[in-house]
Amino acid sequence: MLKRRISTEIENYLKSSSNKILVVDGARQIGKSYIIRHVGKSMFRNYIEINMERDKQNDRLFAEAKTVESFYLSLSSIAGDRLGTKEDTLVFIDEIQAYEHLLTLVKFLMEDGRFTYVASGSLLGVTLRKTQSVPVGSIQRLRMFPLDFEEFLWANNVGDETIREMKKCHEQRIALPDAIHRKIMDIFRRYLLVGGLPDAVNTYLSEHNIVKVRQVQNDIMELYISDAAKYEGESSRKLKIQRIYDMIPSNMENHKKRIRVKDIEGKAGKRTSDYEDEFDYLISSGISLDVNAISQPTYPLVQNAGKNLLKLYLNDVGLLTAKLYRNNIKPILEDTCSVNLGAVYETVVAQELRAHGFRLYYYDNKKNGEVDYLIDDTLTMSSLPIEVKSGKDYTAHSALSKFLAIRDYHVKSAVVLSNEQSVYEKHGITYMPIYNVMFFWQDIDLQESELTLF
Known part of the structure; x- marks a missing residue:
């Protein structure tokens, strides 16, 4: 079993007496159901x-379960012999976003208090922006991501x-x-x-076969695009989402690396605002990571962020290398001089x-x-600037040097990785x-939390 840091947060929630339901949110295939199942069965x-x-897609037992009583009736039809008390019974509502009315109903299930509940959502961000009836303060949303590097070290038996x-x-700033x-x-x-996608990691650990790892990754990318058809009714919007997603790896190879909206449909005069819904889907679904432009880097950065000049990254570096290099492992493992790994490192x-x-x-x-x-x-x-270098010329960074020379920014330090x-x-x-980036969150103990309330 892959050890995941988020399991501790789920355990702490299940031991608490919160009146909000915990919903573990994130992209498909990052291990949400598996980790909740493991923790739930152990507790x-x-x-x-x-x-x-x-x-x-099948029985639709919960399609009309819009009251506490009707939900319990549907629940008892499949698990009546396992319904005990709040203390000994956990009900895990997986893919809760499939029925929007459940996002409203959970408030009343929690208030009723008959059982303990936890939920997960793969496209919760997309559903929430379309759902107006979610009671304020009823959901505790915990974002989950693919395995980070420390979790990958654990998976590789690094003690x-x-x-x-x-x-x-x-911490001591020594090598x-x-x-x-x-x-x-x-x-x-x-x-x-x-x-860090669990299926890819497990395939690597068991097979050590790049072809099989790439097949897992390609299947997941196809799944991400097919999901757009379910949640975006207009076929033209689905095609634009797919086009933007497909553009991300090639954009990473460009000097600027940001989305050029004129390339999405090959039409001049288009603006970022013309694709606001498509960008929102890619970001809200968790399959892309957004990096917003800042020209005045004063703290807090969010107050100076612009909506234009957006950069998008794939949510998992393995998916990027699958797109860029396919089954060729030499550019990565042998650090081939002719290949620029800047996009991969970023x-x-x-x-x-x-x-x-x-x-x-940025x-x-x-x-x-x-x-x-x-x-x-x-x-x-203040803001902390970070420059990422993949080659030997890691001390060449004119933009960073100019940035630090501007006293009005009040920047205390910078990092080059x-x-x-x-x-x-x-x-x-x-x-x-x-690899030291894995410790940055411990350097800044008050960083923005991924725990948000609705």
Whole structure:
């Protein structure tokens, strides 16, 4: 079984007396159902799981369950012999977004208090923007993402002692010993190929076969696009969603890396606002990560974010390398000089930061250039610029240097991430190995949480 950090948060919720239902939200195929099932079965004598997508396609027992009484009647028809008390019975409502009325009903199920409830939603963000009747304060939404790098280390049997040593070196701003650095970089490169989608990780661990891993990843990408047909009624909108999604890997290879709206349909004069719903779907469904432009990087960054000049990244770095390199592992594992891995490195950093609750921004200034990422540093109440380098010229960063020279920005420090083992500070910039990004969320203990209330 893959160890996931989110299991502790689910356990803590189930031990609490919250009057809100916990809904674990995120893209398809990231392991939501599996981890809830594992935790639920270990904590409750009676475990009941209902997949509302399957119900909608088959018996439709819950299609008209719009009252507490009718819900219990439908529930008893499939699990009547396992319905005990709130203390010993967990009801897991999987894919809750399949029936919009359930998002309203859960408030009353929680108030009734007959059983303990937890739910998951694959396209909850999409459904919530269409649903007006969700009672305020009835849902506690917990975002879930593919395995982050630390979870991938766990999956590869890297022990807690090694990770503690990595964390200690990060905190002290010193380099790892040579042997450990080489081992972690080897696993990191494999993470670039495999990514963090559980089916891909499990296939890699059992088969060590890139062809089979890529087949899993390609199937998941096809599933992501087919989902758009279910939740976006207009066929033309579905095609535009697919076109934008398909454009993401090639955009990553461009110098600017951001979406050029004129390329979506090949029409001049189009604006970002013309595709607002399509972008919203890609972001809300969790299959794309958005990075918004900032020209005035004052804290908090959200107040200065622009809606134009949007960058989109795939939600999983393994999907990107599947698109870019298919079954060829040499560009990643052998660090081929002729291949620019900048897009891959930027994607894995975006994935890692997003998984740990950071909203993502980048600095865009016509005069000074672009800086890859800005995140809020709540400890210093300023922004933290991050530059990601995949090659040997990791000290060349004119845009970052210009950025730091602007005193009005009140930036306290900056970070450059690269393959290099050494850790040192120069001119306000700390250079460190790219895998150290896994500890940034612990550096900033007040970072924006992914726990939101509705």
